[in-house]
Amino acid sequence: MTTASVGPEEAGRGGLPATLIWAGYALGFGLGGFFDGILLHQILQWHHLLSGLEEARQDIRLLILTDGLFHALMYVIAAAGLWLLWRSRAAFAVSGADRLLFANAMIGFGSWHILDSVLSHWILGIHRIRMDVDNQLFWDLLWFVVFGLVPLALGAYFRGNGKGGAGRRVPKGPAGLALAVLIAGALAALPAPDDGTVMVVFGPGATPAQAMQGLEASGGRLLWSHASETVWAVDISGGGDANRFYDHGALLISNSILPAGCLDWTRL
Template sequence: MFSDTANPPSPARATAGFPWAGYLLGFALGGFFDGILLHQVLQWHHLLSAVESSAVQDIRVQILADGLFHAAMYLVAAGGLWALWRSRRRFAEPGADRLLFANALIGFGVWHILDGVLSHWILGIHRIRMDSATPLLWDLLWFVVFGVAVVAVGWRLRRGGGAGGGGAGGGRAAPVALTLAVLISGPVAALPPPGVTTVMVLFKPGTTVPDVFAAVAAVDGRTVWQDPSGQFWAIDLGEKGNPRALYRHGALLVSNTLLPTGCLDWFRT
């Protein structure tokens, strides 16, 4: 009598996550937006670029930090997609599109507010534009334009009322658009910047230097850098190189799924 089959969740409980779907998807898109624009296209900062500790400046630590950041955004996005699927009964309700889009804008803006307050000013792990003589100006500009202003627009849209969708399938436009945005921007945020052909490769324990050179030769690449352990290498694949092929030659992890490798320029001496 206490089983879920005997007492299925009520429709109200099943659709209760609809507002959170928007918040979570918008928050994840905010993280992906930063990864694509600031890390890849503009290459203005790295996640831990303002941390001066020599241990943190180790490229392996930097890659781990960026990987954890992307993993966290994927988890948030997955949570948003799950909440969206669970509350799909609400898609046809009048105003569903408006509410979902408004909540996504709020989530997007909250990401930038949280990033500004926590990452830029409290923890100080990076600034928006590390090479600027006035980093605070860029921090404030980003905080206001992509944080406060976007939250204000989302809040106004949420409070504006009126039917933003609904009816015969009309309320499905925003869910479909947000789902596609997350599914596209997530992988794009993990790609290296355009024109960068260097990838960071972690080889399996026990891989010898001759094994690494054999792997590099198999993909027509060249070695650029290695760490003292001999397990972690920077490999230039050229314009036509296929990083996935390295997995067939002992690679445990290829970093174009974790780190915009254009940031390697910051670590060259």
């Protein structure tokens, strides 16, 4: 049986390349960010990135924008991890490589949640895990332990017990992590379950008259509008067609033919 050749300039823990080690950290960190953004920002809607800032809460466009920038950053980190994983592909045949990759990914995953808790929740105060409860610290600490300390400890355990034969290796580690990153990224852009409410963002040149014409053409009912009249929440549960807004100056429409990521999951 042949094993991958690893140059001394690249050698890291146990003779494995440093690129493989950092690939695990980056992939885990990116997956931690995706997990946070998809579950807390979009599905549960417990907070947005800047929910702790009063001025930001007054502008839904800013909340959507910053959530989108956050996801873009996680894409970059995850892409860097995939690139490092590709560069270290020759080391996949080395005994213990997949176990180390999995362990480092767990460490990266936990590190994201620890960093987010300390920096975003307690130092900067830009958001908390749950913004709608009285005891916010309880939820912060619960999340910190379950998704921060526990994965970090498990990753450290797997690293410390990674020596030995192939019987203890985590199967399909590189392929599994790569697939998880790709799936997590795709999930961030999926539309939310249709409840009859859509968010409509109008382009810079759209006029209030055009917007009202779009509302009439869609057969919907206006629920809410931003002070700038550029973002509307429309009820189309009566059988309306939100896509008609595209003929009247709309730039993006949630749950439509042009999925809009975080916008799809925004609710009043």
